[in-house]
Each structure stands twice: as C-alpha cells, then as structure tokens.
Amino acid sequence: MTRWGMALDLERCVGCYACSMACKTENGTPDGVWYAPVYEKEVGKYPNVKRMFIPTLCMHCEDAPCLKACPTKAIAKRTDGIVLVDQAKCCGTRACVAACPYGAMNYVHEVQGAFGGELIQLEKQSFKSTAGTVQKCTFCSHRIDAGKFEPACVEVCPTKARIFGDLEDPGSEISRVIRDRNGSPARPEAGTGPSVYYLR
Amino acid sequence: MSSVVNPFTGRWIMEPKTQNVWGNQHATWFTFMGVGGGLFINRMVFGIEMGRFLGMTWADILSLVLIGVGGLILIADLGKPLRLLRSLLNPRTSWISVGAIADFTFMGLAGLWTLADFNVGGGGLNLTGLPWHGDGTLGLVFQVVAALAAIVVITYPGLVLASSPSIPFWNSTLIPMQFLVNGFASGLACGLIYAAIAPSDVTGDVLTGWLSLTTGMLVLSVFLQIAHVLNGTYTHVAAKVAVRRLLSGNLQVAYLGGVMLAGLVIPLALITYALSASGSNASMAAGVAGALILVGNWLSKHTVIRAGTYASLF
Numbered sequence: 001m002t003r004w005g006m007a008l009d010l011e012r013c014v015g016c017y018a019c020s021m022a023c024k025t026e027n028g029t030p031d032g033v034w035y036a037p038v039y040e041k042e043v044g045k046y047p048n049v050k051r052m053f054i055p056t057l058c059m060h061c062e063d064a065p066c067l068k069a070c071p072t073k074a075i076a077k078r079t080d081g082i083v084l085v086d087q088a089k090c091c092g093t094r095a096c097v098a099a100c101p102y103g104a105m106n107y108v109h110e111v112q113g114a115f116g117g118e119l120i121q122l123e124k125q126s127f128k129s130t131a132g133t134v135q136k137c138t139f140c141s142h143r144i145d146a147g148k149f150e151p152a153c154v155e156v157c158p159t160k161a162r163i164f165g166d167l168e169d170p171g172s173e174i175s176r177v178i179r180d181r182n183g184s185p186a187r188p189e190a191g192t193g194p195s196v197y198y199l200r
Numbered sequence: 201m202s203s204v205v206n207p208f209t210g211r212w213i214m215e216p217k218t219q220n221v222w223g224n225q226h227a228t229w230f231t232f233m234g235v236g237g238g239l240f241i242n243r244m245v246f247g248i249e250m251g252r253f254l255g256m257t258w259a260d261i262l263s264l265v266l267i268g269v270g271g272l273i274l275i276a277d278l279g280k281p282l283r284l285l286r287s288l289l290n291p292r293t294s295w296i297s298v299g300a301i302a303d304f305t306f307m308g309l310a311g312l313w314t315l316a317d318f319n320v321g322g323g324g325l326n327l328t329g330l331p332w333h334g335d336g337t338l339g340l341v342f343q344v345v346a347a348l349a350a351i352v353v354i355t356y357p358g359l360v361l362a363s364s365p366s367i368p369f370w371n372s373t374l375i376p377m378q379f380l381v382n383g384f385a386s387g388l389a390c391g392l393i394y395a396a397i398a399p400s401d402v403t404g405d406v407l408t409g410w411l412s413l414t415t416g417m418l419v420l421s422v423f424l425q426i427a428h429v430l431n432g433t434y435t436h437v438a439a440k441v442a443v444r445r446l447l448s449g450n451l452q453v454a455y456l457g458g459v460m461l462a463g464l465v466i467p468l469a470l471i472t473y474a475l476s477a478s479g480s481n482a483s484m485a486a487g488v489a490g491a492l493i494l495v496g497n498w499l500s501k502h503t504v505i506r507a508g509t510y511a512s513l514f
Contacts, residue, residue: 039513056513065365071297072286091286092279095296098221101366103510107221107279132279186513190365198514 015053028126062193236266238387255319299356396487463496
C-alpha cells in the first residue's frame with residue numbers, strides 16, 4: 001500500500017519561496033492562507049551564526065489530531081495517507097486548528113483573492129475556498145490523482161530540497177534519504193506519526 | 201537563538217507561539233456550561249432549589265438558560281452555523297461531538313423534567329400530571345440521565361483543550377478536573393448568592409452545609425490550580441512559557457489577582473467568616489463570596505485559554 005510522504009532537506013533549502021508561490025498558484029488559496037510557508041531561523045552564537053530556512057506544510061499524520069478533533073467528520077485520511085478537509089462538511093469549530101501541532105490548518109475568515117477584492121484570472125481557475133471553513137495542504141492530491149505524482153512545491157524547488165515519494169517502498173528515493181541521513185519528523189513527541197521528514 | 205517573521209505570512213512558529221484560535225467567547229461558553237451543569241446537579245444532589253417560579257425551581261430554569269445560551273455562543277462562533285447538526289457525527293474521537301450530544305440530551309431531558317413542574321396555580325395550566333413528574337421512576341431516570349449529561353457538559357470543554365497535543369499547557373487531565381470542580385463550586389456559588397438575596401428562605405443549618413461544601417470545592421480548586429502550574433513548569437518548554445505568562449506576564453493580574461486571590465482566597469476567607477457569623481452578616485458574606493467565585497470561574501477559563509502556547513516545530 002502506498003503512503004505518500006515528503007522529505008525536506010534543510011541543508012539544501014535556500015529560502016527562495018518558490019514552493020510557497022507555486023503552491024499558492026496551484027491551489028488558488030485566498031489572501032493570508034499559505035499551505036507551504038517557509039520560515040527563517042538564525043541558529044548559533046556570534047561569530048558562528050547561520051541562517052536556516054525551514055519549509056513547512058501539513059504533515060499528513062498517521063494519527064492525525066485534526067481528524068480526531070473534527071466533530072463533523074470533515075477531515076478524512078485516504079488509503080494513500082493523504083489527509084484532506086472537505087470544506088462542504090466543515091462547520092468551522094476550529095478544533096482542528098487548535099489540535100494541529102504544526103500550525104498547518106488555515107481558518108478562512110473571509111474569502112478574498114490574494115490581491116484583495118476580485119479574483120485574478122489565474123485564481124478563478126483553482127479557487128475553491130469557502131469562508132468559515134478550514135483549509136490545508138492536500139499534497140496536491142489532484143495532481144497525484146491525475147498521474148503527475150509530484151506536488152507543485154516539489155516540482156518547482158530549484159535545489160531539490162523537497163523529495164516526494166512512497167514511504168512504504170523501501171527502494172524509493174524518499175525512503176533511502178530518510179534512512180541514509182537519519183531523517184526525523186518535527187515534534188516527534190506529539191506522537192502523531194507525520195509523513196513529512198526533515199533532513200538536517 | 202532567535203527567529204524572524206516569515207515575510208509572507210507574518211507568523212512565528214519557530215518559537216513557542218501564543219494561540220489565537222480560542223478567545224473570550226469560548227471562556228464564556230465554557231463558564232456557562234459549567235455553572236449550568238453545576239446548578240442542575242447541585243439541585244438534584246443537595247437540594248439547592250433557589251426558590252420557585254411557576255412551580256419550577258430557579259436552579260433548573262437557570263441551568264437550562266445558561267446551557268442553552270452557552271450552546272448559542274458556540275453556534276454563533278461556528279464558521280458555518282447551519283451545519284451545526286453535523287457536529288454530532290464524530291463522538292468516537294471528537295470531544296466537541298461528545299459535548300454537543302450531551303448538550304442536546306441535557307436540554308431535552310432536563311427541559312422536559314423541569315417543565316413537568318410547571319404549575320400556574322389557581323386553575324391555570326398545570327403540567328404536574330406528566331408521567332415523568334417528580335421523583336417517580338421515570339422522573340428519576342430523566343434526572344439521572346440529565347445529570348450524567350450535565351457532568352459531560354461541564355467537563356467536555358476541558359477535554360477539548362486537554363486533547364490538543366499542539367499546546368502542551370492544555371495537554372493535561374488537570375484541565376477537565378478543574379472544569380468539573382469549578383462547575384460544582386459555581387453551582388454552589390449561585391446558592392450562596394440566593395442566600396444573600398433571600399436569607400429567609402435559607403436556614404442557618406442549610407447555609408452552613410452549602411458553605412462547607414463550597415469550602416471543599418475551593419480548596420480542591422486551589423490544589424488543582426497549583427498542580428497545573430507546577431505541571432506546566434516541569435513538562436514542556438511551551439507550557440513553561442504559558443506558566444510564565446500567568447505568573448509574571450500579561451496575564452498576571454487576571455490570574456494571580458482574579459483567579460487565585462479574588463476567585464479563591466478571598467471567597468475562602470469570606471466563607472470562613474460566614475461560618476463563624478450569623479444572621480444577615482453570614483448570608484451577605486456568603487453572597488459576596490458566591491459572586492467572586494463566579495467571576496473567578498470565568499477568569500480561570502479566560503486565563504487558561506489565553507495562556508495556551510503552541511510548541512515550536514524544532
């Protein structure tokens with residue numbers, strides 16, 4: 001059985017935000033909603049200081065706390081491990097936003113285009129937001145289902161800092177890099193079994 | 201080590217970050233559920249009726265009104281209120297779903313049971329003939345099931361918070377325990393306020409009993425507050441940040457002054473005085489203590505919600 005996952009190589013990420021923008025374009029997310037933000041962090045102490053870029057997204061957890069917290073069963077996990085929100089079922093309690101240890105859930109207060117006001121032509125093609133509901137990264141499940149096998153953020157990454165693939169296949173590139181480089185998930189103590197690993 | 205803000209989202213998550221998902225409306229919702237449930241159970245177990253209106257006890261009426269209004273606050277807070285009934289669908293893992301079912305169960309059974317006391321008198325409408333009226337078998341079943349639902353109604357907001365692995369300060373069974381104790385204490389507090397308003401309805405012995413019960417609840421509450429703060433201090437860095445905000449940060453006045461001093465210590469002192477005094481002085485001191493307990497209850501919800509801090513990713 002396939003279980004989609006992603007490895008994020010922190011040594012390779014240069015903080016160009018191409019992934020954030022590609023995601024926004026692909027999914028037509030409204031103003032203020034970012035499925036794939038990249039954060040910056042300074043580590044170390046002068047003079048040995050370095051700046052790190054930390055890409056994040058929904059971790060598509062094995063034991064997803066958002067799914068458990070949702071009272072309306074609007075959040076479901078597919079057989080391939082992708083966790084999706086059905087906006088048509090969401091009643092907007094925001095219990096999932098509070099429950100997610102990764103800040104991956106986005107509550108949409110008001111539906112507005114990324115540039116405010118009216119949607120631009122590009123947004124009209126992919127904009128699916130409903131105000132008063134929650135949205136999050138889908139691992140570009142629509143692309144996977146269409147046979148592209150790669151989320152938009154992975155496709156555009158110029159440094160190949162994002163590796164996407166089947167975690168259940170021990171021969172896949174993602175399984176190999178996680179094994180070879182001791183990849184680990186964020187906040188493992190939360191016990192959610194994320195499908196996203198960080199390579200440091 | 202420091203973090204900078206993401207230029208697009210402006211959010212920080214590389215360091216513990218204060219949650220802003222829940223707010224004062226949730227504190228009010230949680231409090232109303234607690235006081236309402238406490239009133240019903242205290243009326244049933246300790247007989248704190250607080251007088252009657254059209255045959256129905258004020259304790260039951262207030263209980264239904266508070267839980268009803270609490271439910272309305274929750275509905276008003278929903279992004280899609282018309283999908284409310286969908287929230288009943290996931291009781292297996294969602295505490296909000298469990299709570300919603302308990303709310304409806306309580307409103308239905310407690311409402312019907314209370315209505316059976318309705319009696320205008322003087323040949324007017326009288327519902328005391330309903331089969332579940334009073335403490336007969338059916339009436340008792342209605343009351344017991346409603347009381348069990350009330351316990352869930354008091355506790356489930358705390359369980360919602362406690363089941364969040366994202367916020368270590370909330371992720372503790374001490375929170376639902378606090379909510380339960382606060383609920384009972386607040387139900388008793390309403391009785392104390394009633395004793396101050398209508399001292400002739402509450403005899404000295406009865407008032408002493410209520411005061412003793414309230415003392416027990418407040419002492420338990422103090423213990424739980426201290427245990428929660430200590431637990432937060434020694435478990436997770438994000439919980440420690442939350443504790444720091446309560447004890448020395450922007451929530452210091454609300455927590456130390458409001459929850460601990462005004463909501464627990466001063467009421468305990470007033471109750472101690474009321475237990476040794478008699479007549480109107482005792483009932484007046486009890487009434488003030490009751491009012492302070494209610495304020496402290498709301499502030500305890502407000503501060504625990506506001507102190508909630510997300511742990512950082514790494």
